[in-house]
Amino acid sequence: MQGPATPLGQPRMTPDDALRAAVEKGPAGYVAATITLPTQQAPAWRVVLTGDGVNATVNVDDATGAVRLPPAPAQPSSGDLIARWMRWLHVGTNTGLVWQAVIFVGGLLPALFAVTGIMMWLRRRKTEQAMAARRARNQARGALPQPNAGAGAE
Known part of the structure:
Protein backbone atom coordinates (compact mmCIF):
# COMPACT_ATOMS: atom_id res chain seq x y z
CA MET A 1 0.00 0.00 0.00
CA GLN A 2 1.34 3.41 -0.93
CA GLY A 3 1.50 6.23 1.54
CA PRO A 4 0.50 9.79 0.81
CA ALA A 5 2.34 11.59 -1.96
CA THR A 6 5.25 13.77 -0.86
CA PRO A 7 4.73 17.38 -1.96
CA LEU A 8 7.27 18.95 -4.23
CA GLY A 9 9.49 21.12 -2.01
CA GLN A 10 9.38 24.37 -3.96
CA PRO A 11 7.45 24.26 -7.26
CA ARG A 12 8.90 26.38 -10.05
CA MET A 13 5.48 27.45 -11.32
CA THR A 14 2.77 29.21 -9.39
CA PRO A 15 -0.76 27.78 -9.34
CA ASP A 16 -1.88 30.74 -11.49
CA ASP A 17 0.78 29.96 -14.11
CA ALA A 18 -0.24 26.29 -14.21
CA LEU A 19 -3.94 27.18 -14.53
CA ARG A 20 -3.25 29.71 -17.26
CA ALA A 21 -1.18 27.21 -19.27
CA ALA A 22 -3.79 24.47 -18.86
CA VAL A 23 -6.70 26.68 -19.93
CA GLU A 24 -4.78 28.13 -22.90
CA LYS A 25 -3.60 24.75 -24.24
CA GLY A 26 -6.58 22.67 -23.14
CA PRO A 27 -9.85 22.18 -25.02
CA ALA A 28 -11.45 25.44 -26.18
CA GLY A 29 -14.25 26.78 -24.02
CA TYR A 30 -13.34 24.69 -20.98
CA VAL A 31 -12.82 26.25 -17.54
CA ALA A 32 -10.71 25.06 -14.61
CA ALA A 33 -12.54 22.91 -12.06
CA THR A 34 -9.75 21.55 -9.84
CA ILE A 35 -5.98 21.70 -9.55
CA THR A 36 -3.62 19.20 -7.92
CA LEU A 37 -0.20 20.31 -6.72
CA PRO A 38 2.90 18.58 -8.08
CA THR A 39 4.54 15.90 -5.96
CA GLN A 40 7.98 14.32 -5.92
CA GLN A 41 6.47 11.19 -7.49
CA ALA A 42 4.64 13.17 -10.22
CA PRO A 43 6.25 16.61 -10.66
CA ALA A 44 3.42 18.01 -12.76
CA TRP A 45 0.39 20.14 -11.99
CA ARG A 46 -2.82 18.24 -12.73
CA VAL A 47 -5.66 20.50 -13.79
CA VAL A 48 -9.17 19.21 -14.45
CA LEU A 49 -11.04 21.35 -16.96
CA THR A 50 -14.77 21.12 -17.47
CA GLY A 51 -17.02 22.13 -20.32
CA ASP A 52 -20.06 20.78 -22.13
CA GLY A 53 -20.65 18.38 -19.23
CA VAL A 54 -17.32 16.62 -19.89
CA ASN A 55 -14.08 16.79 -17.93
CA ALA A 56 -10.60 16.89 -19.44
CA THR A 57 -7.44 16.36 -17.39
CA VAL A 58 -4.41 18.44 -18.36
CA ASN A 59 -0.92 17.87 -16.93
CA VAL A 60 1.46 20.85 -16.80
CA ASP A 61 5.12 19.93 -16.23
CA ASP A 62 6.41 22.02 -13.33
CA TRP A 85 -22.67 10.96 -13.16
CA MET A 86 -21.90 10.90 -9.42
CA ARG A 87 -19.69 13.98 -9.73
CA TRP A 88 -22.41 15.78 -11.69
CA LEU A 89 -24.96 14.95 -8.96
CA HIS A 90 -22.57 15.95 -6.17
CA VAL A 91 -21.35 19.24 -7.61
CA GLY A 92 -24.56 20.30 -9.39
CA THR A 93 -22.69 21.65 -12.41
CA ASN A 94 -24.99 22.95 -15.16
CA THR A 95 -28.10 22.34 -13.08
CA GLY A 96 -30.83 24.74 -12.15
CA LEU A 97 -31.50 26.38 -8.83
CA VAL A 98 -34.26 23.87 -8.01
CA TRP A 99 -31.90 20.88 -8.34
CA GLN A 100 -29.24 22.62 -6.26
CA ALA A 101 -31.86 23.31 -3.57
CA VAL A 102 -32.93 19.63 -3.61
CA ILE A 103 -29.30 18.52 -3.18
CA PHE A 104 -28.79 21.07 -0.37
CA VAL A 105 -31.89 19.89 1.53
CA GLY A 106 -30.88 16.27 0.92
CA GLY A 107 -27.55 17.01 2.57
CA LEU A 108 -29.23 18.50 5.64
CA LEU A 109 -31.77 15.71 6.14
CA PRO A 110 -29.42 13.15 7.75
CA ALA A 111 -28.41 15.67 10.42
CA LEU A 112 -32.05 16.63 10.99
CA PHE A 113 -33.06 12.96 11.32
CA ALA A 114 -30.23 12.35 13.80
CA VAL A 115 -31.31 15.28 16.01
CA THR A 116 -35.03 14.44 15.94
CA GLY A 117 -34.28 10.74 16.53
CA ILE A 118 -32.26 11.55 19.64
CA MET A 119 -35.02 13.88 20.86
CA MET A 120 -37.65 11.14 20.43
CA TRP A 121 -35.43 8.59 22.18
CA LEU A 122 -34.83 10.92 25.15
CA ARG A 123 -38.55 11.71 25.44
CA ARG A 124 -39.47 8.01 25.38
CA ARG A 125 -36.74 7.19 27.89
CA LYS A 126 -38.01 9.89 30.27
CA THR A 127 -41.59 8.60 29.96
CA GLU A 128 -40.51 5.00 30.61
CA GLN A 129 -38.51 6.09 33.68
CA ALA A 130 -41.52 8.00 35.04
CA MET A 131 -43.79 4.98 34.50
CA ALA A 132 -41.28 2.67 36.22
CA ALA A 133 -41.09 5.06 39.19
CA ARG A 134 -44.90 5.20 39.40
CA ARG A 135 -45.13 1.39 39.32
CA ALA A 136 -42.51 1.15 42.08
CA ARG A 137 -44.41 3.66 44.25
CA ASN A 138 -47.71 1.86 43.72
CA GLN A 139 -46.12 -1.49 44.47
CA ALA A 140 -44.53 -0.11 47.65
CA ARG A 141 -47.92 1.17 48.82
CA GLY A 142 -49.56 -2.11 47.95
CA ALA A 143 -52.01 -0.27 45.80
CA LEU A 144 -51.61 -2.12 42.57
CA PRO A 145 -54.49 -1.38 40.28
CA GLN A 146 -56.92 -4.30 40.24
CA PRO A 147 -58.84 -5.15 37.15
CA ASN A 148 -62.56 -4.50 37.44
CA ALA A 149 -63.82 -8.03 37.95
CA GLY A 150 -67.38 -6.95 38.40
CA ALA A 151 -67.53 -4.36 35.69
CA GLY A 152 -70.68 -4.65 33.71
CA ALA A 153 -72.23 -7.23 36.08
CA GLU A 154 -75.09 -5.91 38.15
Missing part, protein backbone atom coordinates in the same frame (compact mmCIF):
# COMPACT_ATOMS: atom_id res chain seq x y z
CA ALA A 63 9.98 22.24 -14.66
CA THR A 64 9.26 23.13 -18.30
CA GLY A 65 5.66 24.35 -18.34
CA ALA A 66 4.89 21.85 -21.12
CA VAL A 67 1.23 20.90 -21.32
CA ARG A 68 0.23 17.27 -21.87
CA LEU A 69 -3.29 16.10 -22.59
CA PRO A 70 -3.67 12.43 -21.65
CA PRO A 71 -5.14 10.39 -24.49
CA ALA A 72 -8.87 10.05 -24.13
CA PRO A 73 -10.17 6.48 -24.05
CA ALA A 74 -12.02 5.48 -27.21
CA GLN A 75 -15.04 4.37 -25.21
CA PRO A 76 -15.44 5.45 -21.56
CA SER A 77 -15.81 2.50 -19.21
CA SER A 78 -18.99 2.04 -17.22
CA GLY A 79 -17.02 3.03 -14.10
CA ASP A 80 -16.03 6.31 -15.77
CA LEU A 81 -19.64 6.99 -16.72
CA ILE A 82 -20.85 6.28 -13.18
CA ALA A 83 -18.09 8.44 -11.68
CA ARG A 84 -18.99 11.28 -14.06
Whole structure:
Protein backbone atom coordinates (compact mmCIF):
# COMPACT_ATOMS: atom_id res chain seq x y z
CA MET A 1 0.00 0.00 0.00
CA GLN A 2 1.34 3.41 -0.93
CA GLY A 3 1.50 6.23 1.54
CA PRO A 4 0.50 9.79 0.81
CA ALA A 5 2.34 11.59 -1.96
CA THR A 6 5.25 13.77 -0.86
CA PRO A 7 4.73 17.38 -1.96
CA LEU A 8 7.27 18.95 -4.23
CA GLY A 9 9.49 21.12 -2.01
CA GLN A 10 9.38 24.37 -3.96
CA PRO A 11 7.45 24.26 -7.26
CA ARG A 12 8.90 26.38 -10.05
CA MET A 13 5.48 27.45 -11.32
CA THR A 14 2.77 29.21 -9.39
CA PRO A 15 -0.76 27.78 -9.34
CA ASP A 16 -1.88 30.74 -11.49
CA ASP A 17 0.78 29.96 -14.11
CA ALA A 18 -0.24 26.29 -14.21
CA LEU A 19 -3.94 27.18 -14.53
CA ARG A 20 -3.25 29.71 -17.26
CA ALA A 21 -1.18 27.21 -19.27
CA ALA A 22 -3.79 24.47 -18.86
CA VAL A 23 -6.70 26.68 -19.93
CA GLU A 24 -4.78 28.13 -22.90
CA LYS A 25 -3.60 24.75 -24.24
CA GLY A 26 -6.58 22.67 -23.14
CA PRO A 27 -9.85 22.18 -25.02
CA ALA A 28 -11.45 25.44 -26.18
CA GLY A 29 -14.25 26.78 -24.02
CA TYR A 30 -13.34 24.69 -20.98
CA VAL A 31 -12.82 26.25 -17.54
CA ALA A 32 -10.71 25.06 -14.61
CA ALA A 33 -12.54 22.91 -12.06
CA THR A 34 -9.75 21.55 -9.84
CA ILE A 35 -5.98 21.70 -9.55
CA THR A 36 -3.62 19.20 -7.92
CA LEU A 37 -0.20 20.31 -6.72
CA PRO A 38 2.90 18.58 -8.08
CA THR A 39 4.54 15.90 -5.96
CA GLN A 40 7.98 14.32 -5.92
CA GLN A 41 6.47 11.19 -7.49
CA ALA A 42 4.64 13.17 -10.22
CA PRO A 43 6.25 16.61 -10.66
CA ALA A 44 3.42 18.01 -12.76
CA TRP A 45 0.39 20.14 -11.99
CA ARG A 46 -2.82 18.24 -12.73
CA VAL A 47 -5.66 20.50 -13.79
CA VAL A 48 -9.17 19.21 -14.45
CA LEU A 49 -11.04 21.35 -16.96
CA THR A 50 -14.77 21.12 -17.47
CA GLY A 51 -17.02 22.13 -20.32
CA ASP A 52 -20.06 20.78 -22.13
CA GLY A 53 -20.65 18.38 -19.23
CA VAL A 54 -17.32 16.62 -19.89
CA ASN A 55 -14.08 16.79 -17.93
CA ALA A 56 -10.60 16.89 -19.44
CA THR A 57 -7.44 16.36 -17.39
CA VAL A 58 -4.41 18.44 -18.36
CA ASN A 59 -0.92 17.87 -16.93
CA VAL A 60 1.46 20.85 -16.80
CA ASP A 61 5.12 19.93 -16.23
CA ASP A 62 6.41 22.02 -13.33
CA ALA A 63 9.98 22.24 -14.66
CA THR A 64 9.26 23.13 -18.30
CA GLY A 65 5.66 24.35 -18.34
CA ALA A 66 4.89 21.85 -21.12
CA VAL A 67 1.23 20.90 -21.32
CA ARG A 68 0.23 17.27 -21.87
CA LEU A 69 -3.29 16.10 -22.59
CA PRO A 70 -3.67 12.43 -21.65
CA PRO A 71 -5.14 10.39 -24.49
CA ALA A 72 -8.87 10.05 -24.13
CA PRO A 73 -10.17 6.48 -24.05
CA ALA A 74 -12.02 5.48 -27.21
CA GLN A 75 -15.04 4.37 -25.21
CA PRO A 76 -15.44 5.45 -21.56
CA SER A 77 -15.81 2.50 -19.21
CA SER A 78 -18.99 2.04 -17.22
CA GLY A 79 -17.02 3.03 -14.10
CA ASP A 80 -16.03 6.31 -15.77
CA LEU A 81 -19.64 6.99 -16.72
CA ILE A 82 -20.85 6.28 -13.18
CA ALA A 83 -18.09 8.44 -11.68
CA ARG A 84 -18.99 11.28 -14.06
CA TRP A 85 -22.67 10.96 -13.16
CA MET A 86 -21.90 10.90 -9.42
CA ARG A 87 -19.69 13.98 -9.73
CA TRP A 88 -22.41 15.78 -11.69
CA LEU A 89 -24.96 14.95 -8.96
CA HIS A 90 -22.57 15.95 -6.17
CA VAL A 91 -21.35 19.24 -7.61
CA GLY A 92 -24.56 20.30 -9.39
CA THR A 93 -22.69 21.65 -12.41
CA ASN A 94 -24.99 22.95 -15.16
CA THR A 95 -28.10 22.34 -13.08
CA GLY A 96 -30.83 24.74 -12.15
CA LEU A 97 -31.50 26.38 -8.83
CA VAL A 98 -34.26 23.87 -8.01
CA TRP A 99 -31.90 20.88 -8.34
CA GLN A 100 -29.24 22.62 -6.26
CA ALA A 101 -31.86 23.31 -3.57
CA VAL A 102 -32.93 19.63 -3.61
CA ILE A 103 -29.30 18.52 -3.18
CA PHE A 104 -28.79 21.07 -0.37
CA VAL A 105 -31.89 19.89 1.53
CA GLY A 106 -30.88 16.27 0.92
CA GLY A 107 -27.55 17.01 2.57
CA LEU A 108 -29.23 18.50 5.64
CA LEU A 109 -31.77 15.71 6.14
CA PRO A 110 -29.42 13.15 7.75
CA ALA A 111 -28.41 15.67 10.42
CA LEU A 112 -32.05 16.63 10.99
CA PHE A 113 -33.06 12.96 11.32
CA ALA A 114 -30.23 12.35 13.80
CA VAL A 115 -31.31 15.28 16.01
CA THR A 116 -35.03 14.44 15.94
CA GLY A 117 -34.28 10.74 16.53
CA ILE A 118 -32.26 11.55 19.64
CA MET A 119 -35.02 13.88 20.86
CA MET A 120 -37.65 11.14 20.43
CA TRP A 121 -35.43 8.59 22.18
CA LEU A 122 -34.83 10.92 25.15
CA ARG A 123 -38.55 11.71 25.44
CA ARG A 124 -39.47 8.01 25.38
CA ARG A 125 -36.74 7.19 27.89
CA LYS A 126 -38.01 9.89 30.27
CA THR A 127 -41.59 8.60 29.96
CA GLU A 128 -40.51 5.00 30.61
CA GLN A 129 -38.51 6.09 33.68
CA ALA A 130 -41.52 8.00 35.04
CA MET A 131 -43.79 4.98 34.50
CA ALA A 132 -41.28 2.67 36.22
CA ALA A 133 -41.09 5.06 39.19
CA ARG A 134 -44.90 5.20 39.40
CA ARG A 135 -45.13 1.39 39.32
CA ALA A 136 -42.51 1.15 42.08
CA ARG A 137 -44.41 3.66 44.25
CA ASN A 138 -47.71 1.86 43.72
CA GLN A 139 -46.12 -1.49 44.47
CA ALA A 140 -44.53 -0.11 47.65
CA ARG A 141 -47.92 1.17 48.82
CA GLY A 142 -49.56 -2.11 47.95
CA ALA A 143 -52.01 -0.27 45.80
CA LEU A 144 -51.61 -2.12 42.57
CA PRO A 145 -54.49 -1.38 40.28
CA GLN A 146 -56.92 -4.30 40.24
CA PRO A 147 -58.84 -5.15 37.15
CA ASN A 148 -62.56 -4.50 37.44
CA ALA A 149 -63.82 -8.03 37.95
CA GLY A 150 -67.38 -6.95 38.40
CA ALA A 151 -67.53 -4.36 35.69
CA GLY A 152 -70.68 -4.65 33.71
CA ALA A 153 -72.23 -7.23 36.08
CA GLU A 154 -75.09 -5.91 38.15
